Amino acid sequence: MIIDEGYIAALAAKGVRADKRQPFEYRKIEIQHSPFSKPEGSAIVKIGNSTVLAGIKLGVGVPFPDSPNEGVLIANAEFSPVASPEFEVGPPEEDAIELARIVDRGIRESHAIDMEKLCITAGEKVWMMNVDIHILNHDGNLIDASVLAATAALMNAKMPEYDGEKINYDVKKKKLPLKWKPVAVTFAKIGNAIIVDPTFEESKVLDAGLTVSTKDDGNICSIQKSGSAGFTREEIDMLLGKAVEMGKELREKLSHDASILKF
Amino acid sequence: MTMATRVDGRKADEIRKLHIEAGVLPNATGSALVSLGETIALAAVYGPRMLHPKHLQASDKAVLSTVYSMVPFGTTERNRPGPSRRSIEIGKVTRQALEPAVFLAEFPKTTIDVFINILQADAGTRTAGINAASVALADAGIPMRDLVVAIAAGKIEGEYAIDLNGKEEELTDCDMPIAYMPKDNRITLLQMDGDMPLDDVRKVLDLSMKSCMQLYEAQKLALRNRWIKAAQQQEARTEG
Numbered sequence: 001m002i003i004d005e006g007y008i009a010a011l012a013a014k015g016v017r018a019d020k021r022q023p024f025e026y027r028k029i030e031i032q033h034s035p036f037s038k039p040e041g042s043a044i045v046k047i048g049n050s051t052v053l054a055g056i057k058l059g060v061g062v063p064f065p066d067s068p069n070e071g072v073l074i075a076n077a078e079f080s081p082v083a084s085p086e087f088e089v090g091p092p093e094e095d096a097i098e099l100a101r102i103v104d105r106g107i108r109e110s111h112a113i114d115m116e117k118l119c120i121t122a123g124e125k126v127w128m129m130n131v132d133i134h135i136l137n138h139d140g141n142l143i144d145a146s147v148l149a150a151t152a153a154l155m156n157a158k159m160p161e162y163d164g165e166k167i168n169y170d171v172k173k174k175k176l177p178l179k180w181k182p183v184a185v186t187f188a189k190i191g192n193a194i195i196v197d198p199t200f201e202e203s204k205v206l207d208a209g210l211t212v213s214t215k216d217d218g219n220i221c222s223i224q225k226s227g228s229a230g231f232t233r234e235e236i237d238m239l240l241g242k243a244v245e246m247g248k249e250l251r252e253k254l255s256h257d258a259s260i261l262k263f
Numbered sequence: 264m265t266m267a268t269r270v271d272g273r274k275a276d277e278i279r280k281l282h283i284e285a286g287v288l289p290n291a292t293g294s295a296l297v298s299l300g301e302t303i304a305l306a307a308v309y310g311p312r313m314l315h316p317k318h319l320q321a322s323d324k325a326v327l328s329t330v331y332s333m334v335p336f337g338t339t340e341r342n343r344p345g346p347s348r349r350s351i352e353i354g355k356v357t358r359q360a361l362e363p364a365v366f367l368a369e370f371p372k373t374t375i376d377v378f379i380n381i382l383q384a385d386a387g388t389r390t391a392g393i394n395a396a397s398v399a400l401a402d403a404g405i406p407m408r409d410l411v412v413a414i415a416a417g418k419i420e421g422e423y424a425i426d427l428n429g430k431e432e433e434l435t436d437c438d439m440p441i442a443y444m445p446k447d448n449r450i451t452l453l454q455m456d457g458d459m460p461l462d463d464v465r466k467v468l469d470l471s472m473k474s475c476m477q478l479y480e481a482q483k484l485a486l487r488n489r490w491i492k493a494a495q496q497q498e499a500r501t502e503g
Contacts, residue, residue: 037301038383039336049289053382055336076335078344082307082378084290089330089378091345132335132344134380136305137288169339263282263298 005205012193018201019048024242026197029250030258031148033156040172041157044260045149047197049139051083051260054131054149056157056176060120060167061128071118071126075104077133077146084138084200099146102224103133106147106182106213110221112154114177120162127159129176140200143211143224144250147184152254154178180215183250184222185243187211189231194239196246210236212243216251220244269419270430271300278414278426278474283394283485285402286493293403295485297395300428301385303337306395308403311373325370329358331392333381339429353389354379360393360413360442360452366406375405386432387415390440393452398482402489408444411451412478415440416467418457423467425474439467443475 011018021027027048036042041056063070077100081087092100107113118127131153133146158172188198188206198206207229213222220240225231231239273279279300288294291307298304314320331353335344357379365375377399379392390413397411417427417435427435437457443450455464 036303036336036383038338038385042336051288053334055334057336057341059341076344078334080332080378080380081309081330081376082288082291082294082305082380085309085312130335130341132341134334134382136380137290139289261287261296262284263296263303 003201003204008201008205009191012190012195015193017195019199023193023195024246026246027199029148029253030260031152031253031256032260033152033257035261035263039153040160041153041155041176043149043152043156045145045152046260047141047145048199049137050141050145051135051137052142052145052149053134053136054146054153055134056153057130057132058159058167059128059130060125060162063119063123063126067115068123069119070115071113072128073104073108073113073115073131074128075100075107075131075133075150077103077135079135079138083135087135087138098224099143100133102143102184102211102213102222103131103146103150105222106184107131107150107154110180110182110213110215110219112151112178112180112182112215114179117177138200140198140203141186144184144186144197147182147213148250148254151181151183155181155254180217181251181254182213182215182221183247184211184213185246185250187239187242189227189229189235194235196242210239212240214244214247218244269424271428275422275424276470276473278477279428281478281481283398283481285398285485285489291399291403293399293401293405295395295398295402297391297398299387299391299426301383302387302391303382304388304391304395305380305382306392306399307378308375308396308399308405309378310375310403311370311405312376314372314374320372323371324367325365325373325375327358327362327365327367327375327377329354329361329377329379329396331357331379331381331389333384333388337381337383353392356452356454357389357393357396361396361400361411363449363451364397364407364409364411364444365400366408369406375400385429386427387440389413390415390442393442394478394482398485401486409446410479410482411442411444412475412482413440413442413452414471414474414478416471423463423470425470439464439471441468441471441475443472445476445479
Protein backbone atom coordinates (compact mmCIF):
# COMPACT_ATOMS: atom_id res chain seq x y z
CA MET A 1 0.00 0.00 0.00
CA ILE A 2 1.44 3.38 -1.01
CA ILE A 3 0.68 6.27 1.32
CA ASP A 4 1.64 9.84 0.46
CA GLU A 5 2.93 10.84 3.88
CA GLY A 6 3.86 14.37 2.81
CA TYR A 7 0.36 14.99 1.47
CA ILE A 8 -1.42 13.85 4.64
CA ALA A 9 0.99 15.77 6.88
CA ALA A 10 0.62 18.92 4.73
CA LEU A 11 -3.18 18.64 4.94
CA ALA A 12 -3.03 18.18 8.71
CA ALA A 13 -0.88 21.29 9.08
CA LYS A 14 -3.63 23.25 7.33
CA GLY A 15 -6.29 21.75 9.59
CA VAL A 16 -7.93 19.72 6.82
CA ARG A 17 -8.26 15.99 6.19
CA ALA A 18 -8.27 13.89 3.02
CA ASP A 19 -11.90 12.85 3.67
CA LYS A 20 -12.91 16.48 4.39
CA ARG A 21 -13.69 15.87 8.08
CA GLN A 22 -13.14 18.43 10.82
CA PRO A 23 -10.19 17.63 13.14
CA PHE A 24 -12.52 16.48 15.94
CA GLU A 25 -15.15 14.75 13.83
CA TYR A 26 -15.74 10.99 13.74
CA ARG A 27 -16.58 9.09 10.57
CA LYS A 28 -20.07 7.57 10.32
CA ILE A 29 -20.58 5.06 13.14
CA GLU A 30 -22.97 2.11 12.81
CA ILE A 31 -23.67 -0.59 15.38
CA GLN A 32 -25.54 -3.85 14.82
CA HIS A 33 -26.59 -5.68 17.99
CA SER A 34 -26.74 -9.50 18.23
CA PRO A 35 -25.99 -10.40 14.59
CA PHE A 36 -25.10 -13.97 15.68
CA SER A 37 -27.00 -16.62 17.62
CA LYS A 38 -24.15 -18.88 18.88
CA PRO A 39 -22.30 -16.37 21.07
CA GLU A 40 -24.03 -15.18 24.26
CA GLY A 41 -23.62 -11.60 23.07
CA SER A 42 -22.36 -10.13 19.80
CA ALA A 43 -22.06 -6.93 17.83
CA ILE A 44 -20.76 -5.56 14.54
CA VAL A 45 -19.39 -2.03 14.59
CA LYS A 46 -18.45 0.07 11.59
CA ILE A 47 -16.50 3.31 11.90
CA GLY A 48 -16.18 4.46 8.30
CA ASN A 49 -14.72 1.46 6.51
CA SER A 50 -13.31 -0.15 9.66
CA THR A 51 -15.46 -3.15 10.54
CA VAL A 52 -15.10 -5.08 13.79
CA LEU A 53 -16.96 -8.03 15.35
CA ALA A 54 -17.18 -8.75 19.05
CA GLY A 55 -18.47 -11.97 20.56
CA ILE A 56 -19.03 -12.94 24.19
CA LYS A 57 -18.81 -16.60 25.22
CA LEU A 58 -19.54 -17.74 28.76
CA GLY A 59 -18.22 -20.91 30.32
CA VAL A 60 -17.76 -22.21 33.87
CA GLY A 61 -14.30 -22.48 35.42
CA VAL A 62 -12.19 -22.09 38.55
CA PRO A 63 -11.64 -18.55 39.92
CA PHE A 64 -8.21 -17.03 40.53
CA PRO A 65 -6.98 -17.66 44.12
CA ASP A 66 -6.70 -13.90 44.80
CA SER A 67 -10.34 -13.25 43.75
CA PRO A 68 -12.20 -16.44 44.74
CA ASN A 69 -15.65 -14.81 44.59
CA GLU A 70 -15.32 -13.09 41.20
CA GLY A 71 -15.89 -14.22 37.63
CA VAL A 72 -13.01 -14.16 35.17
CA LEU A 73 -12.71 -11.79 32.20
CA ILE A 74 -10.52 -12.80 29.25
CA ALA A 75 -10.22 -10.42 26.28
CA ASN A 76 -8.62 -11.50 23.04
CA ALA A 77 -8.25 -9.89 19.61
CA GLU A 78 -7.54 -11.45 16.26
CA PHE A 79 -6.32 -9.42 13.27
CA SER A 80 -7.64 -11.76 10.61
CA PRO A 81 -5.88 -11.54 7.22
CA VAL A 82 -9.32 -10.94 5.65
CA ALA A 83 -9.13 -7.41 7.09
CA SER A 84 -6.03 -5.98 5.47
CA PRO A 85 -3.25 -6.89 3.02
CA GLU A 86 -0.89 -6.12 5.94
CA PHE A 87 -2.28 -8.78 8.27
CA GLU A 88 -0.73 -12.23 8.09
CA VAL A 89 -1.73 -15.66 9.30
CA GLY A 90 -0.34 -16.49 12.72
CA PRO A 91 -0.62 -15.82 16.43
CA PRO A 92 -1.59 -12.26 17.52
CA GLU A 93 1.25 -9.77 17.16
CA GLU A 94 1.91 -6.75 19.36
CA ASP A 95 -0.82 -4.52 17.87
CA ALA A 96 -3.48 -7.20 18.37
CA ILE A 97 -2.29 -7.87 21.91
CA GLU A 98 -2.24 -4.15 22.76
CA LEU A 99 -5.77 -3.82 21.35
CA ALA A 100 -7.04 -6.76 23.42
CA ARG A 101 -5.45 -5.31 26.55
CA ILE A 102 -7.06 -1.90 26.00
CA VAL A 103 -10.47 -3.58 25.55
CA ASP A 104 -9.77 -5.64 28.70
CA ARG A 105 -8.85 -2.59 30.79
CA GLY A 106 -11.81 -0.60 29.52
CA ILE A 107 -14.15 -3.29 30.86
CA ARG A 108 -12.13 -4.35 33.93
CA GLU A 109 -11.06 -0.99 35.35
CA SER A 110 -14.44 0.67 34.82
CA HIS A 111 -16.03 -2.25 36.73
CA ALA A 112 -18.44 -2.37 33.78
CA ILE A 113 -19.49 -5.87 34.87
CA ASP A 114 -20.19 -6.71 38.49
CA MET A 115 -17.74 -9.62 38.58
CA GLU A 116 -18.94 -10.78 42.01
CA LYS A 117 -22.33 -11.54 40.45
CA LEU A 118 -20.51 -13.95 38.11
CA CYS A 119 -19.50 -16.11 41.07
CA ILE A 120 -21.33 -19.44 41.29
CA THR A 121 -19.56 -21.09 44.30
CA ALA A 122 -16.81 -19.00 45.93
CA GLY A 123 -13.36 -20.49 45.38
CA GLU A 124 -14.73 -23.27 43.20
CA LYS A 125 -16.90 -22.23 40.28
CA VAL A 126 -17.33 -18.92 38.53
CA TRP A 127 -18.40 -17.74 35.08
CA MET A 128 -15.50 -17.30 32.67
CA MET A 129 -16.32 -14.47 30.29
CA ASN A 130 -14.45 -14.46 26.98
CA VAL A 131 -14.62 -11.25 24.98
CA ASP A 132 -13.27 -11.94 21.49
CA ILE A 133 -12.60 -9.20 18.96
CA HIS A 134 -12.37 -10.14 15.28
CA ILE A 135 -11.34 -7.49 12.75
CA LEU A 136 -13.05 -7.76 9.35
CA ASN A 137 -11.83 -4.61 7.59
CA HIS A 138 -9.02 -2.31 8.72
CA ASP A 139 -9.34 1.38 7.93
CA GLY A 140 -7.78 2.76 11.09
CA ASN A 141 -8.97 3.38 14.66
CA LEU A 142 -9.60 -0.27 15.44
CA ILE A 143 -9.42 0.48 19.17
CA ASP A 144 -12.51 2.71 19.34
CA ALA A 145 -14.46 0.32 17.09
CA SER A 146 -13.40 -2.69 19.19
CA VAL A 147 -14.30 -1.13 22.55
CA LEU A 148 -17.69 -0.06 21.13
CA ALA A 149 -18.27 -3.59 19.78
CA ALA A 150 -17.28 -5.20 23.09
CA THR A 151 -19.55 -2.88 25.09
CA ALA A 152 -22.45 -3.43 22.66
CA ALA A 153 -21.99 -7.22 22.94
CA LEU A 154 -21.95 -6.97 26.77
CA MET A 155 -25.21 -5.00 26.58
CA ASN A 156 -27.03 -7.62 24.51
CA ALA A 157 -25.45 -10.73 26.06
CA LYS A 158 -27.72 -13.29 27.74
CA MET A 159 -26.38 -15.87 30.17
CA PRO A 160 -26.99 -19.57 29.46
CA GLU A 161 -28.60 -21.69 32.18
CA TYR A 162 -26.36 -23.65 34.51
CA ASP A 163 -27.70 -26.42 36.78
CA GLY A 164 -24.52 -26.93 38.78
CA GLU A 165 -23.14 -29.52 36.37
CA LYS A 166 -23.93 -28.64 32.79
CA ILE A 167 -24.39 -25.44 30.83
CA ASN A 168 -27.51 -25.37 28.68
CA TYR A 169 -26.67 -23.11 25.75
CA ASP A 170 -30.15 -23.60 24.28
CA VAL A 171 -31.72 -21.55 27.09
CA LYS A 172 -30.32 -18.05 27.54
CA LYS A 173 -32.34 -15.55 29.57
CA LYS A 174 -30.57 -13.47 32.21
CA LYS A 175 -28.67 -10.36 31.16
CA LEU A 176 -25.11 -9.77 32.30
CA PRO A 177 -24.73 -7.56 35.42
CA LEU A 178 -23.64 -4.53 33.36
CA LYS A 179 -23.12 -1.37 35.41
CA TRP A 180 -21.27 0.92 33.02
CA LYS A 181 -20.71 1.31 29.30
CA PRO A 182 -17.03 2.03 28.67
CA VAL A 183 -16.10 3.67 25.35
CA ALA A 184 -12.72 4.65 23.94
CA VAL A 185 -11.78 7.81 22.03
CA THR A 186 -8.55 7.81 20.01
CA PHE A 187 -6.62 10.92 18.94
CA ALA A 188 -3.65 11.22 16.62
CA LYS A 189 -1.00 13.94 16.44
CA ILE A 190 0.44 14.60 12.99
CA GLY A 191 3.12 17.31 13.17
CA ASN A 192 1.50 19.84 15.46
CA ALA A 193 -2.06 19.06 14.39
CA ILE A 194 -4.36 16.84 16.46
CA ILE A 195 -7.30 14.86 15.07
CA VAL A 196 -9.76 12.27 16.34
CA ASP A 197 -10.61 8.89 14.76
CA PRO A 198 -7.57 8.50 12.45
CA THR A 199 -8.07 6.56 9.20
CA PHE A 200 -5.60 3.86 8.14
CA GLU A 201 -3.56 6.44 6.17
CA GLU A 202 -3.59 8.93 9.01
CA SER A 203 -2.47 6.32 11.51
CA LYS A 204 0.44 5.41 9.21
CA VAL A 205 1.82 8.97 9.37
CA LEU A 206 0.93 9.87 12.96
CA ASP A 207 3.68 11.02 15.29
CA ALA A 208 1.79 10.19 18.48
CA GLY A 209 -1.53 8.69 19.46
CA LEU A 210 -3.68 8.86 22.59
CA THR A 211 -6.58 6.57 23.51
CA VAL A 212 -8.78 7.49 26.47
CA SER A 213 -11.58 5.22 27.74
CA THR A 214 -14.34 6.76 29.80
CA LYS A 215 -17.48 5.54 31.53
CA ASP A 216 -21.02 6.94 31.85
CA ASP A 217 -20.22 9.21 34.83
CA GLY A 218 -17.36 10.84 32.90
CA ASN A 219 -14.61 9.09 34.86
CA ILE A 220 -11.58 7.95 32.91
CA CYS A 221 -10.80 4.23 33.15
CA SER A 222 -7.89 3.70 30.80
CA ILE A 223 -5.33 5.76 28.90
CA GLN A 224 -2.85 4.56 26.32
CA LYS A 225 -0.30 6.82 24.65
CA SER A 226 1.34 5.48 21.50
CA GLY A 227 3.70 6.63 18.76
CA SER A 228 7.24 7.91 18.90
CA ALA A 229 6.58 11.62 19.56
CA GLY A 230 5.11 13.28 22.67
CA PHE A 231 2.18 15.45 23.71
CA THR A 232 2.55 18.66 25.71
CA ARG A 233 0.87 18.87 29.12
CA GLU A 234 -1.59 21.40 27.61
CA GLU A 235 -2.46 19.03 24.78
CA ILE A 236 -3.12 16.19 27.24
CA ASP A 237 -5.41 18.43 29.32
CA MET A 238 -7.36 19.41 26.24
CA LEU A 239 -7.64 15.83 24.92
CA LEU A 240 -8.78 14.34 28.23
CA GLY A 241 -11.63 16.88 28.25
CA LYS A 242 -12.46 16.10 24.62
CA ALA A 243 -12.45 12.35 25.34
CA VAL A 244 -15.07 12.74 28.08
CA GLU A 245 -17.21 14.94 25.83
CA MET A 246 -16.92 12.75 22.73
CA GLY A 247 -17.30 9.57 24.79
CA LYS A 248 -20.82 10.74 25.69
CA GLU A 249 -21.72 10.99 22.00
CA LEU A 250 -20.32 7.52 21.30
CA ARG A 251 -22.25 6.02 24.23
CA GLU A 252 -25.51 7.40 22.81
CA LYS A 253 -24.87 5.49 19.59
CA LEU A 254 -24.90 2.21 21.54
CA SER A 255 -28.69 2.34 21.82
CA HIS A 256 -29.10 2.37 18.02
CA ASP A 257 -29.22 -0.81 15.98
CA ALA A 258 -28.20 -0.74 12.31
CA SER A 259 -28.32 -3.55 9.77
CA ILE A 260 -24.74 -3.90 8.53
CA LEU A 261 -24.41 -7.56 7.57
CA LYS A 262 -27.53 -9.43 6.51
CA PHE A 263 -27.81 -13.19 6.83
CA MET B 264 -35.61 -43.10 -1.32
CA THR B 265 -38.29 -41.98 1.15
CA MET B 266 -38.32 -38.48 2.57
CA ALA B 267 -36.96 -37.99 6.07
CA THR B 268 -38.75 -35.74 8.55
CA ARG B 269 -36.32 -33.21 9.92
CA VAL B 270 -35.97 -31.15 13.10
CA ASP B 271 -36.57 -27.89 11.24
CA GLY B 272 -39.37 -29.27 9.06
CA ARG B 273 -37.34 -29.30 5.84
CA LYS B 274 -37.74 -31.93 3.16
CA ALA B 275 -34.84 -34.34 2.60
CA ASP B 276 -33.73 -32.50 -0.54
CA GLU B 277 -34.26 -28.99 0.80
CA ILE B 278 -31.29 -26.77 1.70
CA ARG B 279 -31.44 -24.26 4.55
CA LYS B 280 -32.23 -20.57 4.03
CA LEU B 281 -29.48 -19.32 1.74
CA HIS B 282 -28.07 -15.83 1.46
CA ILE B 283 -25.05 -14.85 -0.65
CA GLU B 284 -23.59 -11.37 -0.81
CA ALA B 285 -20.56 -10.43 -2.90
CA GLY B 286 -18.17 -7.53 -2.31
CA VAL B 287 -18.64 -7.06 1.44
CA LEU B 288 -15.06 -6.11 2.42
CA PRO B 289 -13.62 -2.85 1.02
CA ASN B 290 -9.94 -3.79 1.58
CA ALA B 291 -10.03 -7.19 -0.11
CA THR B 292 -9.61 -7.66 -3.88
CA GLY B 293 -12.76 -9.77 -3.73
CA SER B 294 -15.02 -10.99 -0.94
CA ALA B 295 -18.27 -12.79 -0.22
CA LEU B 296 -20.52 -13.70 2.67
CA VAL B 297 -22.52 -16.92 2.53
CA SER B 298 -25.07 -18.04 5.08
CA LEU B 299 -26.89 -21.36 5.10
CA GLY B 300 -29.24 -21.29 8.05
CA GLU B 301 -27.10 -20.52 11.10
CA THR B 302 -23.82 -21.33 9.35
CA ILE B 303 -22.07 -18.15 8.18
CA ALA B 304 -18.88 -18.11 6.09
CA LEU B 305 -16.90 -15.10 4.95
CA ALA B 306 -14.20 -15.28 2.28
CA ALA B 307 -11.66 -12.65 1.29
CA VAL B 308 -9.34 -12.83 -1.72
CA TYR B 309 -6.09 -10.84 -1.86
CA GLY B 310 -4.14 -10.89 -5.08
CA PRO B 311 -2.77 -11.90 -7.44
CA ARG B 312 0.12 -10.34 -5.49
CA MET B 313 3.88 -10.85 -5.22
CA LEU B 314 4.88 -14.01 -3.40
CA HIS B 315 7.81 -13.89 -0.98
CA PRO B 316 10.12 -15.61 -0.23
CA LYS B 317 11.01 -16.24 -3.87
CA HIS B 318 11.51 -20.01 -3.55
CA LEU B 319 7.76 -20.41 -2.93
CA GLN B 320 6.97 -18.90 -6.34
CA ALA B 321 5.98 -21.04 -9.32
CA SER B 322 7.60 -19.73 -12.49
CA ASP B 323 4.70 -20.79 -14.73
CA LYS B 324 1.61 -20.10 -12.62
CA ALA B 325 0.12 -18.42 -9.59
CA VAL B 326 0.11 -20.22 -6.25
CA LEU B 327 -3.35 -20.53 -4.76
CA SER B 328 -3.26 -20.40 -0.98
CA THR B 329 -6.30 -21.08 1.19
CA VAL B 330 -6.62 -20.63 4.93
CA TYR B 331 -9.72 -21.85 6.77
CA SER B 332 -10.34 -20.58 10.29
CA MET B 333 -13.18 -20.10 12.72
CA VAL B 334 -13.91 -17.19 15.05
CA PRO B 335 -13.68 -18.19 18.73
CA PHE B 336 -17.32 -17.27 19.41
CA GLY B 337 -18.75 -19.09 16.37
CA THR B 338 -19.50 -22.34 18.17
CA THR B 339 -21.67 -23.40 21.12
CA GLU B 340 -18.59 -23.75 23.32
CA ARG B 341 -15.80 -21.27 22.67
CA ASN B 342 -13.14 -22.68 20.41
CA ARG B 343 -9.50 -21.75 20.83
CA PRO B 344 -8.16 -19.45 18.09
CA GLY B 345 -5.27 -20.65 15.92
CA PRO B 346 -4.78 -23.51 13.50
CA SER B 347 -5.90 -27.05 14.35
CA ARG B 348 -5.32 -30.32 12.49
CA ARG B 349 -8.93 -30.08 11.28
CA SER B 350 -8.60 -26.51 9.96
CA ILE B 351 -5.34 -27.34 8.16
CA GLU B 352 -6.92 -30.31 6.38
CA ILE B 353 -9.96 -28.25 5.40
CA GLY B 354 -7.64 -25.54 4.06
CA LYS B 355 -5.97 -28.13 1.86
CA VAL B 356 -9.12 -29.76 0.44
CA THR B 357 -10.62 -26.31 -0.11
CA ARG B 358 -7.58 -25.27 -2.14
CA GLN B 359 -7.84 -28.41 -4.24
CA ALA B 360 -11.58 -27.84 -4.73
CA LEU B 361 -10.93 -24.34 -6.11
CA GLU B 362 -7.70 -24.87 -8.08
CA PRO B 363 -9.33 -26.52 -11.11
CA ALA B 364 -11.55 -23.45 -11.58
CA VAL B 365 -8.87 -20.77 -11.59
CA PHE B 366 -6.69 -19.87 -14.62
CA LEU B 367 -3.54 -19.88 -12.50
CA ALA B 368 -1.19 -19.81 -15.53
CA GLU B 369 -2.31 -16.24 -16.20
CA PHE B 370 -0.37 -14.96 -13.18
CA PRO B 371 3.07 -16.59 -12.90
CA LYS B 372 5.20 -15.95 -9.78
CA THR B 373 2.27 -14.50 -7.82
CA THR B 374 0.04 -15.74 -5.04
CA ILE B 375 -3.73 -15.61 -4.83
CA ASP B 376 -4.60 -15.70 -1.15
CA VAL B 377 -8.02 -16.92 -0.10
CA PHE B 378 -8.92 -16.47 3.57
CA ILE B 379 -12.07 -18.14 4.86
CA ASN B 380 -13.49 -17.10 8.22
CA ILE B 381 -16.33 -19.15 9.66
CA LEU B 382 -18.25 -16.52 11.61
CA GLN B 383 -20.75 -19.06 12.90
CA ALA B 384 -20.63 -22.86 12.73
CA ASP B 385 -23.80 -24.93 12.56
CA ALA B 386 -22.61 -27.80 10.31
CA GLY B 387 -21.54 -27.61 6.66
CA THR B 388 -18.84 -25.01 7.28
CA ARG B 389 -16.30 -26.30 4.73
CA THR B 390 -18.89 -26.29 1.94
CA ALA B 391 -20.20 -22.84 2.96
CA GLY B 392 -16.56 -21.68 2.91
CA ILE B 393 -16.01 -23.05 -0.62
CA ASN B 394 -19.16 -21.29 -1.89
CA ALA B 395 -17.95 -18.04 -0.31
CA ALA B 396 -14.45 -18.49 -1.78
CA SER B 397 -15.86 -19.17 -5.26
CA VAL B 398 -17.91 -15.95 -5.24
CA ALA B 399 -15.00 -13.99 -3.70
CA LEU B 400 -12.61 -15.17 -6.46
CA ALA B 401 -15.12 -14.13 -9.12
CA ASP B 402 -15.71 -10.84 -7.28
CA ALA B 403 -11.94 -10.25 -7.39
CA GLY B 404 -12.13 -10.46 -11.18
CA ILE B 405 -9.83 -13.48 -11.31
CA PRO B 406 -10.42 -15.42 -14.55
CA MET B 407 -12.19 -18.72 -13.84
CA ARG B 408 -13.37 -21.68 -15.88
CA ASP B 409 -16.50 -21.90 -13.76
CA LEU B 410 -17.85 -21.19 -10.31
CA VAL B 411 -17.39 -23.89 -7.68
CA VAL B 412 -20.48 -24.89 -5.72
CA ALA B 413 -20.46 -27.12 -2.65
CA ILE B 414 -22.89 -28.88 -0.35
CA ALA B 415 -22.85 -31.73 2.16
CA ALA B 416 -25.32 -34.56 2.66
CA GLY B 417 -25.89 -36.96 5.54
CA LYS B 418 -28.24 -39.52 6.97
CA ILE B 419 -30.98 -38.97 9.54
CA GLU B 420 -32.93 -41.90 11.01
CA GLY B 421 -31.92 -44.13 8.12
CA GLU B 422 -32.87 -41.60 5.44
CA TYR B 423 -30.51 -39.49 3.40
CA ALA B 424 -30.87 -35.71 3.58
CA ILE B 425 -29.10 -32.68 2.19
CA ASP B 426 -27.41 -29.83 4.09
CA LEU B 427 -27.66 -31.05 7.69
CA ASN B 428 -27.81 -28.45 10.47
CA GLY B 429 -25.86 -28.72 13.73
CA LYS B 430 -28.55 -30.65 15.61
CA GLU B 431 -28.87 -33.13 12.75
CA GLU B 432 -25.11 -33.48 12.40
CA GLU B 433 -24.87 -34.67 16.02
CA LEU B 434 -27.11 -37.61 15.10
CA THR B 435 -25.91 -38.49 11.60
CA ASP B 436 -23.82 -41.56 10.92
CA CYS B 437 -22.53 -40.37 7.59
CA ASP B 438 -21.29 -37.12 6.15
CA MET B 439 -20.45 -36.51 2.51
CA PRO B 440 -19.39 -33.05 1.32
CA ILE B 441 -18.88 -32.40 -2.39
CA ALA B 442 -17.73 -29.47 -4.51
CA TYR B 443 -18.71 -29.28 -8.15
CA MET B 444 -18.08 -27.23 -11.29
CA PRO B 445 -21.38 -27.61 -13.16
CA LYS B 446 -20.34 -26.30 -16.61
CA ASP B 447 -17.74 -29.02 -17.22
CA ASN B 448 -19.31 -31.60 -14.88
CA ARG B 449 -16.25 -31.79 -12.61
CA ILE B 450 -16.38 -32.92 -8.98
CA THR B 451 -13.47 -31.11 -7.30
CA LEU B 452 -13.99 -32.16 -3.69
CA LEU B 453 -15.40 -35.40 -2.43
CA GLN B 454 -15.10 -36.65 1.11
CA MET B 455 -17.12 -39.19 3.02
CA ASP B 456 -17.12 -40.66 6.45
CA GLY B 457 -19.69 -43.26 7.37
CA ASP B 458 -20.77 -46.73 6.37
CA MET B 459 -22.86 -46.78 3.19
CA PRO B 460 -23.70 -49.31 0.46
CA LEU B 461 -22.46 -48.38 -3.03
CA ASP B 462 -25.96 -47.70 -4.37
CA ASP B 463 -26.66 -45.29 -1.54
CA VAL B 464 -23.46 -43.36 -2.22
CA ARG B 465 -24.66 -42.94 -5.80
CA LYS B 466 -28.09 -41.78 -4.63
CA VAL B 467 -26.61 -39.24 -2.24
CA LEU B 468 -24.41 -37.92 -5.05
CA ASP B 469 -27.56 -37.37 -7.14
CA LEU B 470 -29.22 -35.59 -4.24
CA SER B 471 -26.19 -33.34 -3.67
CA MET B 472 -25.73 -32.45 -7.33
CA LYS B 473 -29.34 -31.32 -7.58
CA SER B 474 -28.76 -28.87 -4.70
CA CYS B 475 -25.52 -27.78 -6.33
CA MET B 476 -27.49 -26.39 -9.29
CA GLN B 477 -29.55 -24.30 -6.87
CA LEU B 478 -26.36 -22.92 -5.31
CA TYR B 479 -24.94 -22.27 -8.79
CA GLU B 480 -27.87 -19.99 -9.66
CA ALA B 481 -27.61 -18.26 -6.25
CA GLN B 482 -23.87 -17.60 -6.72
CA LYS B 483 -24.46 -16.10 -10.18
CA LEU B 484 -27.33 -13.96 -8.90
CA ALA B 485 -25.20 -12.62 -6.02
CA LEU B 486 -22.44 -11.60 -8.45
CA ARG B 487 -24.95 -9.98 -10.80
CA ASN B 488 -26.52 -8.04 -7.92
CA ARG B 489 -23.11 -6.91 -6.72
CA TRP B 490 -22.31 -5.27 -10.07
CA ILE B 491 -25.80 -3.82 -10.48
CA LYS B 492 -25.34 -2.17 -7.07
CA ALA B 493 -21.84 -0.95 -7.99
CA ALA B 494 -23.16 0.52 -11.24
CA GLN B 495 -25.96 2.30 -9.40
CA GLN B 496 -23.49 3.75 -6.89
CA GLN B 497 -21.24 4.89 -9.71
CA GLU B 498 -24.19 6.57 -11.41
CA ALA B 499 -25.23 8.28 -8.20
CA ARG B 500 -21.68 9.61 -7.81
CA THR B 501 -21.44 11.04 -11.31
CA GLU B 502 -24.88 12.65 -10.97
CA GLY B 503 -24.06 14.03 -7.52
